[in-house]
Amino acid sequence: MLSSVQVARFVAHGFLRLDGVVPAEMNTEALGVFAGDLPVVPYGTPVPKAFPEDSFARRLVELPSVAGALRSLVGPDPTVDHHFVHTRQPHEGSAQPLHADALIDVRPDAFDVQLMYYPQDVTADMGGTLVVPGSHLRRINESDTGRYQNLLGQTRLTCTAGTVMLLHHGIWHGGRRNDSDTVRHMYKIRFNPTVPQVRLWDVTDLNSPAVSEELGRTFPWYEGATGRLEIHNRIQLWRTLSGDADFDIDYWATRIANRPALRSQA
Ligand SMILES: O=C(O)CCC(=O)C(=O)O
Secondary structure (H helix, E strand, C coil): CCEHHHHHHHHHHCEEEECCCCCHHHHHHHHHHHHCCCCCCCCCEEHHHHCCCCCHHHHHHCCHHHHHHHHHHHCCCCEEEEEEEEEECCCCCCCCCCECCCCCCCCCCCCCEEEEEECCCECHHHCCEEECCCCCCCCCCHHHHCCCCCCCCCEECCECCCEEEEEECCCCEEECCCCCCCCEEEEEEEEECCCCCCCCCEHHHCCCHHHHHHHCCCCCCCCCCHHHHHHHHHHHHHHHHHCCCCCCCCCHHHHHHCCCCCHHHC
16 A cells, blocks of 8 residues: 555655566566457446456556555545557657646546556657646646647656556646657556545555655746645645645645634624
8 A cells, every 4th residue: 555655745746656566477468468459348347347357457457566556546446437558659750749638627526547557668769658747736628738848847758667657637648759669558547436535545654744745845847826726736635635624734725715704603
């Protein structure tokens, strides 16, 4: 299971990276699996039904570090929203525009998690996924961010084979241009929670000062003033996730919620 500090880091960054957690023989097997057609999974199918025992996807999501992180974020028994293999062809000549994978999603107290799995080493010229850290709570409408070419602090994934990322559904991302001679695959599974996402992780360190440090982090692309709204958004999300309705950083959320009633109304 994840710790509170790791979940707070996810709430601030919008993603979590698990490097090289899938064993080499599964990475080799994946390339064969991805060369064929994936089984059709209707939206909202429970994991055991979507991915039968012993199937590749089932073994992937049951790897202990993947299963623990998923359970910490979406809880037990999530459903599969959809799954897809994203492929970037060698020398394809163009990058995918920056986007989020949904319409404007205004849920303040729930989020989906997207798993991205890379079965190969991804080098700098292979068009690794671009991610904008800290963008997930700035709600956008799918590809409306497509005109932004580069943002300060963006990350373009390079990794060893067997790396998995878990991302908040709102993260701004896009496949980069593959300038290499190699086909680059990424397998994505989107999970919908079926339980309230409250204290699902190992909460032993819930009151650690490192939790607030993570939640208060800023990113280089944030504007001075508007960037503060991102921290406010995180405070609200952390209140939900931790079940602590009074959680705050520097009194920001408490101050703007203060609306004293007339004593005569009490
Ligand atoms: O190919 C990639 O790295 C990202 C593709 C993706 O996430 C998407 O099309 O939504």
